[in-house]
Amino acid sequence: MMEAVRPFDEVMDEVAKEGGESLSLCYQCGLCSGTCPWGTVRDFNLRKMLRMVQLGLVEESDDIWLCSTCKACVDRCPRGVELIDVIGSMRRMLVGGGMIPQMQRSAVSNMVQEGNPWGNPAEERMDWAEGLDVKIYERDMDWLLFVGCAPSYDPRNQKVAKALVEVLNKAGVSFGVLGAEERCCGDSARRIGDEQAFGTMVERNVAKFEEMGVERVVAISPHTFHTLKNDYGEFGSELEIVHHTQLLAELVDEGKLVPGRLEKKVTYHDPCYLGRHNGVYEEPRKVLESIPGLELVEMERSRESSLCCGGGGGRFWTETVAEERFSNLRLEEALGTGAEILVTCCPFCLLNFEDSSKGIARDDSTYILDVAEVLVKSL
Numbered sequence: 001m002m003e004a005v006r007p008f009d010e011v012m013d014e015v016a017k018e019g020g021e022s023l024s025l026c027y028q029c030g031l032c033s034g035t036c037p038w039g040t041v042r043d044f045n046l047r048k049m050l051r052m053v054q055l056g057l058v059e060e061s062d063d064i065w066l067c068s069t070c071k072a073c074v075d076r077c078p079r080g081v082e083l084i085d086v087i088g089s090m091r092r093m094l095v096g097g098g099m100i101p102q103m104q105r106s107a108v109s110n111m112v113q114e115g116n117p118w119g120n121p122a123e124e125r126m127d128w129a130e131g132l133d134v135k136i137y138e139r140d141m142d143w144l145l146f147v148g149c150a151p152s153y154d155p156r157n158q159k160v161a162k163a164l165v166e167v168l169n170k171a172g173v174s175f176g177v178l179g180a181e182e183r184c185c186g187d188s189a190r191r192i193g194d195e196q197a198f199g200t201m202v203e204r205n206v207a208k209f210e211e212m213g214v215e216r217v218v219a220i221s222p223h224t225f226h227t228l229k230n231d232y233g234e235f236g237s238e239l240e241i242v243h244h245t246q247l248l249a250e251l252v253d254e255g256k257l258v259p260g261r262l263e264k265k266v267t268y269h270d271p272c273y274l275g276r277h278n279g280v281y282e283e284p285r286k287v288l289e290s291i292p293g294l295e296l297v298e299m300e301r302s303r304e305s306s307l308c309c310g311g312g313g314g315r316f317w318t319e320t321v322a323e324e325r326f327s328n329l330r331l332e333e334a335l336g337t338g339a340e341i342l343v344t345c346c347p348f349c350l351l352n353f354e355d356s357s358k359g360i361a362r363d364d365s366t367y368i369l370d371v372a373e374v375l376v377k378s379l
């Protein structure tokens with residue numbers, strides 16, 4: 001539903017004030033619409049939505065909440081329109097006016113109040129590490145491992161955290177965690193457009209990093225990696241931050257990890273926030289290719305043209321009907337390569353693919369794995 005509620009120049013001024021000023025460059029070619037995966041699963045016209053905003057018609061339909069901020073359209077736009085900023089600005093305008101969908105509202109409220117989107121108790125945040133050699137971070141350690149909400153609380157992603165810890169310990173890496181003191185990085189709150197909530201979370205986290213003397217962080221999630229790397233600087237943070245696959249590639253390069261034979265055919269899915277958003281394409285592949293016997297086959301859409309799983313931009317906290325899940329399409333692509341394992345390195349991708357596999361793939365729990373889990377199998 002579109003409603004003409006305000007003069008167009010007033011709306012465009014507000015979009016610009018919220019960071020979406022590049023919308024004025026749009027000349028309505030429609031290339032973005034042809035790129036957006038939503039157009040393949042439902043009636044969704046990105047170009048038209050932008051035009052309505054240019055005309056001063058504020059979008060009040062649910063469509064504004066569909067974007068998973070995958071960045072495919074941004075890379076395709078010939079005019080340099082920063083579509084994610086434009087969509088973010090519209091979301092911020094709506095959130096500022098109290099118009100935030102219930103599911104996103106509840107996830108963000110849990111992030112701020114309880115430190116994680118599910119509202120789980122902080123004292124259970126470290127339960128995943130029971131029985132493992134995981135220390136609380138101290139100043140003389142090389143790395144803070146920022147575990148993140150999903151690897152802390154979600155049973156499937158806890159296995160990734162455990163695998164990573166096993167690998168890091170095997171390589172003799174000096175690292176620690178914040179344990180029960182760790183809180184949500186705030187990625188989804190920013191993508192949803194709740195700047196107030198995001199600011200509250202970042203300020204708390206930056207203060208904690210300073211108090212603990214943290215300088216270098218390794219993140220499990222590409223979303224945490226992106227947010228700490230690209231957004232926390234606005235709040236005075238000067239951390240060095242890497243994604244776990246980057247650290248693993250370095251350890252393999254330095255000979256601190258020597259993988260053994262693993263006769264498997266695998267394909268790798270580039271998470272949007274690692275690949276398109278941050279240009280990290282090689283390191284996860286380097287780790288996989290360092291394993292003797294492992295055959296890496298590429299899907300037709302890989303690297304810059306990778307298909308989003310649908311979990312970014314705050315979408316993970318909403319319901320997506322089965323026939324509109326990008327992860328279903330992606331899993332079919334992966335199966336089409338003949339690979340035995342679909343490898344990724346993002347908690348949202350992993351959970352979305354696991355969900356999709358219940359409906360369309362074979363029932364084999366080892367089929368979808370994180371890079372760290374594949375590596376651990378080879379050691």
Ligand code: SF4
Nearest residue numbers: 026027029030032077
């Ligand atoms: S691709 Fe760029 S210029 Fe073309 S319609 Fe989309 S935003 Fe506008």
Ligand code: SF4
Nearest residue numbers: 036067068070071073
């Ligand atoms: S960022 Fe991705 S999901 Fe969002 S509008 Fe662009 S192509 Fe579509």
